[in-house]
Amino acid sequence: MQPTPEGEVPLWRAVNFDDDVPTVDRAGIEGALLASGLLLATVTADANLRAPDGQVLIRPHGKLASAPVTGVLVPDDASGLPAATVTAILERIGYGAEAGTMWVDADGSWGTDVLAGRHQPNAAEHIGAAARAAARARRLAEIAEQLTALDEAAQARQGAREEAQTALERIDDRARKAPVTRDVSSARTSAIEAAGRAESAREDADKAARTAEDHRSQWAAANARHIDICSHFNLPTGSNELAEALNALAEVDRACAAAVRTTQELDRRLSLHAGAVERLAGERQSRHQLEKAAEDAWTLWHGEATELESIRETLGGDAAEALANLKEAEAALKDRSSELSTAQGFLAPLQHDCGVAESQAATTADNAEIARTDLAAAAGRLVRRYALAGLVAAATGSSPEPLELPDVGVATVQAAANRVRAAVGAGAAAVSDTAVTRAEQVLDHNLTGTFDVTVDVEDGVHLVEVSDASGTRTVAEAADELDRLCQQGRDALSDRERRVFTEFVLGGVAEELRRRIAQAEHLIDDMTRRLGTIRTSHGIGVKLRWRLAESADGDIARIKELVATDARVRSPESTAELTELLKARVDESFALDASAGFAAHLRKALDYREWHYVEVFILGPTPGLERRIARRAKLSQGEIRFVSYVTLFAAIDAYLSGLPDATRALRLILLDDAFAKVDDRTIGELMGLLVRLDLDFAMTGHALWGTYPQVPKLDCYEIRRVEGSAAVTTHVHWDGHNKHLRAAR
Structure with a gap:
């Protein structure tokens, strides 16, 4: 002063x-x-x-x-x-x-x-002397307190000094009693070696832990593959069960080995048989040759004997006549011998073919008997399975006609099989017993609390029956009963229930829908009015329009048209039409997902937000100019950011204002690197828009102070840091007119 x-x-x-x-x-x-x-x-x-x-x-x-x-x-x-x-x-x-x-x-x-x-x-x-005296007294009291604090600090320092002196004395005493350098060096070396061993052990432990983790991951992956493979081949996953399966496979392997040995012995014997058959053919040929030689010899002998007999008979007769008879007989004998040789040549193959045909006929007769037995067994299974309760009804969806087989002839059985195949239709892919069992478990789980599921296996067929308090039914009968009850439920919609639904739609849903659509239109109009006063330094502004989406069908447009009229003045015909349209949309949503509740379908079918879209228009810079957001809009980066910020603020305000309890919603927006590349005047307009929308904000930015007349109150924290030093925070409070420097906390 x-x-x-x-x-x-x-x-x-x-x-x-x-x-x-x-x-x-x-x-x-x-x-x-x-x-x-x-x-x-x-x-x-x-x-x-x-x-x-x-x-x-x-x-x-x-x-x-x-x-x-x-x-x-x-x-x-x-x-x-x-x-x-x-x-x-x-x-x-x-x-x-x-x-x-x-x-x-x-x-x-x-x-x-x-x-x-x-x-x-x-x-x-x-x-005033009294005020100055009081101030002087307060100051003296403060000085006295400071002096007292200084005395206490001096005493504390003296105590600390004495403690330090005592510590120095203890250090000196320990220094005098400390071991010699050699022992300390030895101990230090041992400690370093122990630390090295400990570090090495720690590294080994870390490596072992990582290896264990890798092995655990590999085991988990291998176990997953193991489970998949076992599931694919319908095998158990437990070690004991797999061991039993392995033992069974070992038995099968031994049986297969025995079968291989038997097959090899059979092959050896078949080879011997084939060799014998080949030798038999040679022996047969030799026999035929010997028989032919014997026949030729017999023929020669018979000719000589005949000639001798003829000579004896003609002895004393005409020699010329006898000679002519002899030649004639010899010629006839030669012809008969040739014919006999030819016939014998045909006889051997015919005898072989006859043996083969007899063997094939016996084998075919045996196979036919086996096939006849199998056909009879299959026909019996077909008749028994066809007669099982609920089987054909479950496969065909209708009550079966009796299947009768007057005989087990091929034509009769084939006709019955074709009839069953035509009734059932194209067969699906075969499934394993495991898949069937899993499906039965899923059915039992889904029907818990409503039906008891009983599964019996009869003649290789899994028969599933469901039972409740009213009795036991097959799956097909239960499905038919449920369909009948559902149809009865649909047909039981009385005029009173329809009137209740109409009153519910008109008194609740329709009026709420009308209120929400009107509220949305009001929000858009109010936001457009607010945005109309905000322009950039180049005259760029933003305008919003709420339009019906192109994907919305004619029913939606008609619903919007009908709900726009208050229920008190809407005609009965329009009310009936509105009820049918709303009910049709709910039914359509229910058909897509029957598991969801009625409230979910009602929200999905009547979500008016899905019917509309918000379109953003760019205004200016010349008066009356409107453009849609597009690449050809030719805006600067700052103007693009301005349009984006304005649209974002409008969307946030519309969302928060449309909440069920909007008065309790936290109207807060967080922005990082806010308003980059936006000029100072436009920043003031944007922050003023946040104030008018009653949106609190917390934002970061470079040289962003926010001290604009449009902002009534604001706290700004500036972080400063010089390289190599700690950060320093400066707190500036803006009261709408002046900046005040405050202590940062």
Whole structure:
């Protein structure tokens, strides 16, 4: 504080408070005088009030205040100044806003022609001897407390010094008693080696842990593959069960090995048989040759014998005639011998073919008998299975006709099989017993609490029956019964129930739908009106339109048209049409997913938000120009960001305003690197839009202060850091008019 010039008295010493002024007002008045510079100004002998820098603030012939501070401040006789001089200055200081060229108020606010501010101390400390004495007493008390704290700190330092001295003495004592360097070095070396071993062990443990983790992962993957493979081949997954299966496979393998040995022996014997058959053919050929030779010899002998007999008979007869007879007989014999040879040549193959045919005929007869037996067994199974309760009905969906087989002939059985195949239809892929068992388990789980599931295996067929309090039924009968009950439920919709549904739709859903659509249209119109006042520095603005989506069909457009009319004035025909349209949409949604509840289908079918879309238009820069957002819009990056921010803010406001309890919703938006590449004026407009939308915000940005007139209150934290030093936070509070530096917490 500068020294007071000789002959001048500071204003705080020349005035005092009126006795009726409350303590709180005294603090505010003194704070306003101090902040405005009047309190430290000095009163001169010629009744001027001069600032410490020499500037004259108030002259005795200046304009009088309409409501001067003389009502709360009076001249202090102890100052040595004439009361008239002090009063002349006080009469030119107003009490209350705009009460004079220079004014102060009890709340600490003050103002001049060009400046204004506010300062509210806790208590008055300068005006009045009592206030100064109290301030001096408080200051002395604070000094006494500080001195006490300093004494306590000195005592603490002395105690710490003594403790440090004691510690130094202990250190010296231990240093004297410390082992020699060689022992310390040896111990240090041992410690380093132990630490190395420990580190190596730790690394080995980490490596072992990683290896164990890899092995665990590999085991898990292998186990998953094992389970998949076992499931694929219908094998158990447990080790004991697999061991039993392996033993069974070993038995099968031994049986297969025995079968292989038997087959090999059979092959050997077949080879011997084939060799014998080949030798038999050679022996047969040899026999045929020998028989032919014997036949030729017999023929020769027979010819000679005949000739001899002829000679005996013709002995004494005509020699020429006898000779002619002989030649004739020889020629006939030669022809018969040739014919006999030819016949014998045909006889051997025919005998072989006859043997083969007889063997094949016997084999075929055996096979035919086996096939006849199998056909009879298959026909019996077909008749038995066809007669099983519910089997054919489950496969065909209708009641079966009796299947009769008057005989087990091939034609009869084939006709019955074709009849069954035609009734059942194209066969599906075969399934394993495991898949059938799993399906039965799923059925039993799904029907728990409603039906009891019983499974019997008869003649290789799994028969499934469901039972409840009313009795036992086959699957087909249960399905037919459920279909019948469902149809009865559909047919049981009475006029009263339809009236209840109509009243529900009209009194609840339709009216709520109409209210929501009207609310959405109001939100869009209100947002468009709010956005109409916001433009960039180049005149770019944003406009929103809420339109029916192109994917919405004619029924949706008709529903929207019908619900737009209040139920109280809607015609009965329109009401009936609206009911049918809404019910049709709910039924359509229910048909897609019958497992969901009615409320879910109602929300999905009547979600008006899916019927519409919001279209964003860019306005300007010339008046009346509207464009859709597109690549050819030719906007700068800042303008594109402006359009994006405005649309984002509008969407957030619409969402929060449409919540069921909008008054309790946290209307907060978080932005990182906010308003980058947007000019300062437009940033002010955007932040003003957030204020008008009642959206609180927390955002980060480069050189983003937010101190705009559109923002009534804001706290800004600036993080500063010089390389190599810690970060420092600066807290600045903006009250809509001035920035205030505050301690960062």
